[in-house]
Amino acid sequence: MEGVMQTETKIRAESGIESGPRGPGCSLRNFACEQNLLSRPDGSASFLQGDTSVLAGVYGPAEVKVSKEIFNKATLEVTLRPKIGLPGVAEKSRERLIRNTCEAVVLGALHPRTSITVVLQVVSDAGSLLACCLNAACMALVDAGVPMRALFCGVTCALDSDGTLLLDPTAKQEKEARAVLTFALDSVERKLLMSTTKGLYSDAELQQCLAAAQAASQHVFRFYRESLQRRYSKS
């Protein structure tokens, strides 16, 4: 992790729209997003990546329990609910990863002694679930109007047995993969906010995945931008 953080700072920001030869695995599935679809939460979004779908609701800044109050910033809570059964260790671990990512971008100091709650509901899991959760959380935070330093997105990469890089893998691809890496990147500097990996990979492969994730993040952020442009357009 430390090595990543060190080398990560040296990655330059990407520029331009890419063109050229494309591998079959190196594409993002079709994305869809709907904001403000729930009436009760302050902000909500449903995010779909292929068949993976996550619904997110955000409350806040709102009243906080005295026990959870932080005197100089907002308390950020993330709950992730699985579709079947009760939340277990895997959900807790993901919740923590998402919370840490959100904490890095949300300007909590502007709303001291309040709570910002992000509730995520898995609607269907067909691979790259954590990335989809991150994207849904970001869109819901935007919808709720929570002040943020930057937007963030999640990108999942998979390395299969012969080292081919796949972006936004499906559940089947994830299962067959040798390593699955998920990154959260911010929109301003395209830098790493969070990374979690599973499986074996070399340091060169890690850097390749990170570079690919950065390229993919451009598309995701462009999707965010166009989606918000459409929403706030007059026509």
Place this chain on the structure above:
Amino acid sequence: MKETPLSNCERRFLLRAIEEKKRLDGRQTYDYRNIKISFGTDYGCCIVELGKTRVLGQVSCELVSPKLNRATEGILFFNLELSQMAAPAFEPGRQSDLLVKLNRLLERCLRNSKCIDTESLCVVAGEKVWQIRVDLHLLNHDGNIIDAASIAAIVALCHFRRPDVSVQGDEVTLYTLEERDPVPLSIHHMPICVSFAFFQQGTYLLVDPNEREERVMDGLLVIAMNKHREICTIQSSGGIMLLKDQVLRCSKIAGVKVAEITELIQKALANDQKVRKEGGKFGFAESIANQRITAFRMEKAPIDTSDVEEKAEEIISEAEPPSEVVSKPVLWTPGTAQIGEGIENSWGDLEDSEKEDEDEGGSDEAIILDSIKMDTGEVSNIGSQDAPIVLSDSEEEEMIILEPDKNPKKIRTQTISATQVKAPSKKPVKKRKKKRAAN
């Protein structure tokens, strides 16, 4: 977060409107809100929207051993969850009275009415039966949870397909979705709950109350009925007394409403099945209304990853070369091994090695212990005296380990380290600076 209380004037306004036979959303007394049913890509997954109330249903199955007194019957399990997403007042992990009441009613409506043929879920009598689990998640609470939940549950059950099994002698074979088409559950009838809210001690009645109306109502009557006009469950809550005529009238209204809803459900199911058969697009992605300005889609986006390798190489070449040290286990005595440079345990005493630094002119702090015997003696010694164990600075210590050529080894005796433990602590950052200066 607490629920915002309803103010007195709001309450009076709502009641007054009801007295004048008016509803805030413009509905008539017996009108239901719009019902929308959408299906996911998996079998047994649906979202039911009743106005703004939204429930996600998912059915799953598992092979389990049956209950002792019901050896030939499958098990049905219902679980409705009130997620915090639905309303800020729903706290996660708390079984509220409302939740218990709703779950109980749902079980009575769907399990006790025997709408699912549980005997067909038996694989081997007394040994293996299917357990069907229905998970319902409330996503948005705008009143009348029970109607939405009961619709979602029955729709999900109708939509669900379980894997096929075959029994030959003692052998049970479970077929995957690819091998054999999954089989639907056998459903006898579709019970649907219809809620009636009563106001002013039963003087006024409303069908399908929304959240505001639920807050000012005096009592609630829930009737679960199927399209054959058979009552499956009836429950009155809120402590109002109803006349026989009122209950009969309600059951008549329920019959009409249930027929309408059943038709809608069957239409939705048939539609989904048709789309699946024709190989068209299905799933939640298709149910997002494209014309809404809050919704947006992007088609599959190819991403150029041709320059990824060069970029990675560039970064790696720019980065500091990794340490060449490969940890070789050192065998001190049989049955023990030590990995690494032979530096002292960094878990217990970080700060003291720093003190040692100062003593020796800040040259270095790599330490090797004389022997394992001494080491063990020392450990027990420290433990008995006082052991302010510091775990926090282990990162700093690790970095020092990774610079191998800078660590000429030093031998230290146990007495020194024993005194070190008591020595006042200092910031490890200083230590690093000093070391750099020294090199």
